[in-house]
Amino acid sequence: MTSGSEDEKREAERRRIEAARPFLVTCLVTGAVMQTLDATIANVALPYMQGGLSASAEQITWVLTSYLIAAAVMTAPVGWIAGRIGRKNFYIISLAGFAVASTLCGASQTLEQLVLWRIVQGLFGAAMSPLAQAMIIDLYPPEKRLHALGIYGTAIMLGPIAGPTLGGFLTDALNWRWVFYINVPFSLAAALGLFLFPSKGIRDSMAKFDWMGFAYLGIGIGSLQLMLDRGTTQGWFGSNEIIIEAIICGTSLYLFMVHILTAQKPLIPPSLWADVNFVAGIVGFFLIAMFTMASSAALPPYLQTLSGYSVLLTGIVLSPRGIGVMLTMQFVTHFASRIGYQTFLFVGVLLCAWTAWTMAHWTPDVSAATVAVVSTIQGVSMGLLFGPVNAMAFVTLKAELRTDAAAAMNLARNLGGGIGVALSTAVLAHSLQVSHASLMVHVTPFNRSLYEGYAGLMWNPAFPATAGTLHRLIERQAHIIAYSDDFLYLTCVASFMLVIMVLRKRGTGPAPKDVGHEPVEVA
Numbered sequence: 157m158t159s160g161s162e163d164e165k166r167e168a169e170r171r172r173i174e175a176a177r178p179f180l181v182t183c184l185v186t187g188a189v190m191q192t193l194d195a196t197i198a199n200v201a202l203p204y205m206q207g208g209l210s211a212s213a214e215q216i217t218w219v220l221t222s223y224l225i226a227a228a229v230m231t232a233p234v235g236w237i238a239g240r241i242g243r244k245n246f247y248i249i250s251l252a253g254f255a256v257a258s259t260l261c262g263a264s265q266t267l268e269q270l271v272l273w274r275i276v277q278g279l280f281g282a283a284m285s286p287l288a289q290a291m292i293i294d295l296y297p298p299e300k301r302l303h304a305l306g307i308y309g310t311a312i313m314l315g316p317i318a319g320p321t322l323g324g325f326l327t328d329a330l331n332w333r334w335v336f337y338i339n340v341p342f343s344l345a346a347a348l349g350l351f352l353f354p355s356k357g358i359r360d361s362m363a364k365f366d367w368m369g370f371a372y373l374g375i376g377i378g379s380l381q382l383m384l385d386r387g388t389t390q391g392w393f394g395s396n397e398i399i400i401e402a403i404i405c406g407t408s409l410y411l412f413m414v415h416i417l418t419a420q421k422p423l424i425p426p427s428l429w430a431d432v433n434f435v436a437g438i439v440g441f442f443l444i445a446m447f448t449m450a451s452s453a454a455l456p457p458y459l460q461t462l463s464g465y466s467v468l469l470t471g472i473v474l475s476p477r478g479i480g481v482m483l484t485m486q487f488v489t490h491f492a493s494r495i496g497y498q499t500f501l502f503v504g505v506l507l508c509a510w511t512a513w514t515m516a517h518w519t520p521d522v523s524a525a526t527v528a529v530v531s532t533i534q535g536v537s538m539g540l541l542f543g544p545v546n547a548m549a550f551v552t553l554k555a556e557l558r559t560d561a562a563a564a565m566n567l568a569r570n571l572g573g574g575i576g577v578a579l580s581t582a583v584l585a586h587s588l589q590v591s592h593a594s595l596m597v598h599v600t601p602f603n604r605s606l607y608e609g610y611a612g613l614m615w616n617p618a619f620p621a622t623a624g625t626l627h628r629l630i631e632r633q634a635h636i637i638a639y640s641d642d643f644l645y646l647t648c649v650a651s652f653m654l655v656i657m658v659l660r661k662r663g664t665g666p667a668p669k670d671v672g673h674e675p676v677e678v679a
Contacts (some may be wrong), residue, residue: 198220199320202219218267218268223277233423246362252343287399375408434553437548446573450576454642480539488540
């Protein structure tokens, strides 16, 4: 009699969760989108912030890097905090804090205030993506988890892709402060929705946190990002500052790896790295984030400064990339079991590399139709890659490792994005200097084409007016060459994604038996 009553309760609970599943997934996905969106939404608004806050070009980049650093560092303790207070409670707190920090970012009157609140925004936002991923997976039975990952993957990829487009539109239509204000209503609505859904939080109040490992990781990531951000302006290793940051970074990350292998309960469980598929997935996720964030940061200024596109037109021609991601995610979800991951991965890498190679051969007069087509194909390539790579990382993991794995995956995403943008900026700056110097070699008194005939009337550097015109022409050509080299760098990044097919363990099937076959309560 008792057994029958328990079965009825279990069945009723299952129906309740299944009925609320679309609503819960919507709330969870909203937070994930807001968190990833804010990694890139401020990109196109930086010149406006720079003028409004009286900051230099170097200082204003802290608006981006402060958020990435804070999010990357705070990703590590997500599993521990979720165990202490419950995943649902932690998610609600993160959403509320993110909304408050976004409001304060928009209201900032000085650069110092904006950077401070961006750090707070990154700290609260760091947990939303890994928590959403783990909770969405647990809401679905094993046979539907690839579909769940497709939903999550679409959201996580649309954030950095749509960020520059939405940021440009809000800045053009209103002002730069609205790139932060836009987070507030969506974050609060998602928090309220989760709060109204009752759940039985499963907590582990006895869990201990690895503060030593956290300190090593935080110092290592922070010094790495500082080194990459300031390396170009400081002359890289010709600067004592960069040398000191490199030493601190190398020492901290080395101590962190040693600590993981020797501590009893390290920050990131070593058992995660024993899973070949997880290692392949996290490497792939890192490289995808490098490519996505770097291309999202490079394309808008190229189109606006060299091609003369308006902010609105730039958003329009780049928006098909998001459409390509969404459509391909759905295709992968439905046909993965028939076609197989390997085919999707191979085609995705080829298309991704092809789009970057194509952009490397663009000229400023590239048509809007061409940009839209290439953006669509690039979105298709990302959609082909993300779902299989994400599923690959989790397919053989035990249930108790999922939250830590999701946190590690999002740590890889933040690091990949930050490193990708920093390296892309460094490649662009270095190539610009080299290209400018190589072009200036031809501006000499011995180059008679600059002084004789009709050409001399336009390019003769002996006259101030023509010298200015010649300088602007050289600057423009140097920028064209530099962006071409930058897109070639992205081609190399895309090609490196082939490593995931080398690392991937073939013949992996569904999730292991210890992963429950019933929807799990949102805790």
